[in-house]
Amino acid sequence: MIPIVYNVRSVAQRPVSTALTALGVGLVVAVFIGMLALANGFRAALAKTGSEKNALVLRKGADSELSSGLGRDVASIIAADPHVATGADGRPLVSPEVYVLIPLAKSFDSTQIANVVVRGVSDQAWTVRSNVAITEGQKPTSGRAEICVGTRLTKRFPHTGVGQTLRFGGRDWSVVCHFKAAGSAFESEIWGENEQFMPVFRGEVFQSISFRLKDPGAFDEAQRSLQADKRMTVDVHRESKFYAQQSQLLSNILNFLAVMITGIMAVGAVFGAINTMYAAISSRAPEIGVLMTLGFKPWTVLVSFLAESAFIALIGGILGCLFALPLNNIVTSTTNWSSFSEIAFSFRVTPLLLLVGVLFALVMGVIGGFFPALRAARLQVVQALR
Amino acid sequence: MKYLRLVLANLGRHKLRTVLTILSVALALFLFASLRSVTTTLAATAQFGGARRLVALNATGLVFPLPLSYANRIKGMSGVTGVSWANWFGGRYGDGNTFFANFAVDPESYLAIYPEIVLPDSERKAFIQDRTGALIGKRLISRYGWKLGQNVTLQGTIFPGAWTFTIRGVYTPTDPAIGDDVLIFHHDYFDERIGRAGIAGWYIVEIDDASKAPMIAKSIDDMFRNSSSPTKTGTEREFQASFATMWGNVSFLMSTIGLAVVFAILLVTANAMMMSARERTGEIAVLKTIGFSDRLLFALTMVEAGALALIGAALGLGAAKILYPAINFNGAGFLPGFKVATSTLVIGALVALGLMLASGLVPAIRAARLPVVQALRKVE
Numbered sequence: 001m002i003p004i005v006y007n008v009r010s011v012a013q014r015p016v017s018t019a020l021t022a023l024g025v026g027l028v029v030a031v032f033i034g035m036l037a038l039a040n041g042f043r044a045a046l047a048k049t050g051s052e053k054n055a056l057v058l059r060k061g062a063d064s065e066l067s068s069g070l071g072r073d074v075a076s077i078i079a080a081d082p083h084v085a086t087g088a089d090g091r092p093l094v095s096p097e098v099y100v101l102i103p104l105a106k107s108f109d110s111t112q113i114a115n116v117v118v119r120g121v122s123d124q125a126w127t128v129r130s131n132v133a134i135t136e137g138q139k140p141t142s143g144r145a146e147i148c149v150g151t152r153l154t155k156r157f158p159h160t161g162v163g164q165t166l167r168f169g170g171r172d173w174s175v176v177c178h179f180k181a182a183g184s185a186f187e188s189e190i191w192g193e194n195e196q197f198m199p200v201f202r203g204e205v206f207q208s209i210s211f212r213l214k215d216p217g218a219f220d221e222a223q224r225s226l227q228a229d230k231r232m233t234v235d236v237h238r239e240s241k242f243y244a245q246q247s248q249l250l251s252n253i254l255n256f257l258a259v260m261i262t263g264i265m266a267v268g269a270v271f272g273a274i275n276t277m278y279a280a281i282s283s284r285a286p287e288i289g290v291l292m293t294l295g296f297k298p299w300t301v302l303v304s305f306l307a308e309s310a311f312i313a314l315i316g317g318i319l320g321c322l323f324a325l326p327l328n329n330i331v332t333s334t335t336n337w338s339s340f341s342e343i344a345f346s347f348r349v350t351p352l353l354l355l356v357g358v359l360f361a362l363v364m365g366v367i368g369g370f371f372p373a374l375r376a377a378r379l380q381v382v383q384a385l386r
Numbered sequence: 387m388k389y390l391r392l393v394l395a396n397l398g399r400h401k402l403r404t405v406l407t408i409l410s411v412a413l414a415l416f417l418f419a420s421l422r423s424v425t426t427t428l429a430a431t432a433q434f435g436g437a438r439r440l441v442a443l444n445a446t447g448l449v450f451p452l453p454l455s456y457a458n459r460i461k462g463m464s465g466v467t468g469v470s471w472a473n474w475f476g477g478r479y480g481d482g483n484t485f486f487a488n489f490a491v492d493p494e495s496y497l498a499i500y501p502e503i504v505l506p507d508s509e510r511k512a513f514i515q516d517r518t519g520a521l522i523g524k525r526l527i528s529r530y531g532w533k534l535g536q537n538v539t540l541q542g543t544i545f546p547g548a549w550t551f552t553i554r555g556v557y558t559p560t561d562p563a564i565g566d567d568v569l570i571f572h573h574d575y576f577d578e579r580i581g582r583a584g585i586a587g588w589y590i591v592e593i594d595d596a597s598k599a600p601m602i603a604k605s606i607d608d609m610f611r612n613s614s615s616p617t618k619t620g621t622e623r624e625f626q627a628s629f630a631t632m633w634g635n636v637s638f639l640m641s642t643i644g645l646a647v648v649f650a651i652l653l654v655t656a657n658a659m660m661m662s663a664r665e666r667t668g669e670i671a672v673l674k675t676i677g678f679s680d681r682l683l684f685a686l687t688m689v690e691a692g693a694l695a696l697i698g699a700a701l702g703l704g705a706a707k708i709l710y711p712a713i714n715f716n717g718a719g720f721l722p723g724f725k726v727a728t729s730t731l732v733i734g735a736l737v738a739l740g741l742m743l744a745s746g747l748v749p750a751i752r753a754a755r756l757p758v759v760q761a762l763r764k765v766e
């Protein structure tokens with residue numbers, strides 16, 4: 001085998017050309033990782049919203065909380081159901097919820113309006129949704145016009161600090177706390193008491209009912225028995241699955257874009273790599289001739305040049321990872337078209353994604369290097385040495 | 387012109403390299419044009435809207451309805467020439483994997499207020515007369531293979547049940563922002579089936595003079611300020627623009643990616659051109675010896691770089707311009723009227739020019755300054 005040092009030194013011999021090719025590959029990899037990190041972050045935010053242990057009840061046929069509607073009768077039927085877990089105080093862990101969207105102007109540009117989720121919850125919700133934790137202030141008191149604001153909202157919307165007053169639905173609400181929820185979509189919501197929100201918004205109707213399953217493994221059975229109940233027409237979803245599904249539309253779009261854009265870019269970069277390698281090989285024909293005269297087999301020449309091309313691409317891949325890394329945890333926001341609400345989430349650059357990025361670079365390098373390397377391996381010694 | 391053959395011969399020497407370079411430029415500009423068109427299309431949609439149309443929504447938020455009784459009160463205001471209303475239905479068709487917008491409208495007033503919705507008179511009449519009739523955009527016809535007179539059943543998500551409509555007309559929008567993948571049906575029928583709820587999702591108000599828009603919008607809002615459902619009224623353009631801003635930073639991301647793409651390919655292409663120039667050191671020396679001036683060699687190298695960049699740009703931009711209308715692309719309904727704007731083509735051409743300078747300048751200067759004696763020494 002031809003020692004890899006030969007390739008590394010050859011690459012170092014033409015720093016400008018190597019740098020340009022590697023930088024090109026690096027940008028492709030950076031865009032690739034960046035776009036997947038975006039889709040990843042969005043999906044993760046919604047996947048973390050729901051819990052395996054909870055079930056979510058919606059009106060039959062409703063594909064989002066927004067389009068659902070359930071009466072108080074349904075809420076009491078579910079509260080009495082044996083599949084529902086009971087809390088430490090002996091009450092069922094059920095949260096019948098009011099879910100509406102309100103338009104709020106952003107702090108940095110008041111012409112930009114976002115539809116923010118306002119969720120009216122029961123006192124039990126803070127236990128049912130186990131990922132929710134109050135970071136500042138006290139839980140809203142029952143019977144008062146008080147709200148708790150998700151931490152992702154506080155920076156982007158005015159009047160959301162603890163102690164301040166936010167106006168929506170024709171009323172003033174005092175902000176009494178902030179909460180976080182492990183980076184999930186809940187952090188982009190405003191929570192208050194359901195009984196307070198009902199008269200202000202849609203009247204005597206809940207949009208969804210969440211409850212803790214007594215036995216998370218027995219979801220199917222709970223689903224069957226509730227959906228078969230003649231007194232109501234509902235769909236029962238596993239909460240985790242439901243929220244993950246809400247992310248599908250947008251994450252499909254983002255993934256499609258990532259593959260399309262980087263696919264086309266990658267083809268361009270591979271063309272560039274092919275050109276670079278062909279040029280490198282034609283200027284080094286005498287060297288190759290010498291190598292062969294020394295007794296290196298054509299296939300070792302092939303491997304050697306493939307390795308050289310892969311090496312340049314590897315530099316590019318690492319550069320790409322370095323470009324993409326600062327994106328991690330940057331918060332961005334967009335509308336989730338499945339629920340029509342705005343959700344803030346952060347780019348998530350995971351080690352797996354970086355690895356995929358580097359592999360992607362290597363694949364580009366190997367594809368780009370293959371035909372030039374083949375030409376190198378097929379050189380006639382006499383001709384090459386001339 | 388007599389040097390054209392020399393340039394062509396140079397380009398033809400490494401045919402593969404020339405083709406690959408041109409193709410990578412073409413791909414870069416194709417992507418650039420596509421990404422920029424997403425931004426320009428979103429911006430164009432935000433610009434849609436007759437200056438004489440206002441939209442009134444419930445001030446609490448867009449999911450809250452307004453009483454149907456507001457129609458007559460708005461109609462009676464001075465400066466108002468027409469009022470129509472609509473209700474978002476959000477029904478699903480088939481397995482629910484494909485989605486299109488569908489809403490209930492008051493047919494006569496809606497079609498009168500939107501002259502952009504064009505359909506034959508006979509179909510217009512048939513749609514208005516049939517209470518369970520539906521009017522659909524022409525894209526839906528080709529997507530689902532529906533026919534005029536056929537029954538179509540939607541599954542209600544907000545308003546449960548199976549809703550069957552008869553297709554009575556197919557329209558072609560003259561303004562792409564209206565969307566050609568929409569189904570509209572009678573508000574009367576909607577109202578009746580959900581039990582005479584008497585609700586409208588939003589009102590469209592036509593006024594006689596665009597300059598009065600802010601004043602009339604304010605007086606509508608004032609009229610309902612102390613009712614149980616206060617309104618928020620704005621021009622149709624503002625309404626559309628608010629939808630465009632919902633994408634948040636997506637437009638910004640698109641342009642950032644577009645820049646990265648162009649820059650990446652620029653590096654790669656410039657590299658290929660510089661290498662091919664370097665190989666020709668000896669040749670250039672020979673040309674100089676037989677009397678080619680420095681200036682001429684500079685020009686020839688630039689022309690060669692320019693030819694690569696411009697052919698690539700023409701291919702890439704041309705493909706984008708032709709491909710998207712050919713496949714009738716509308717971004718799964720998110721980008722109605724997707725179009726590669728002329729400004730995009732101009733900017734694309736400028737990028738190509740920049741590419742020519744970036745990739746041609748170094749080799750061209752080198753060619754012009756090349757000392758003959760030294761260079762010839764290398765020639766075998």
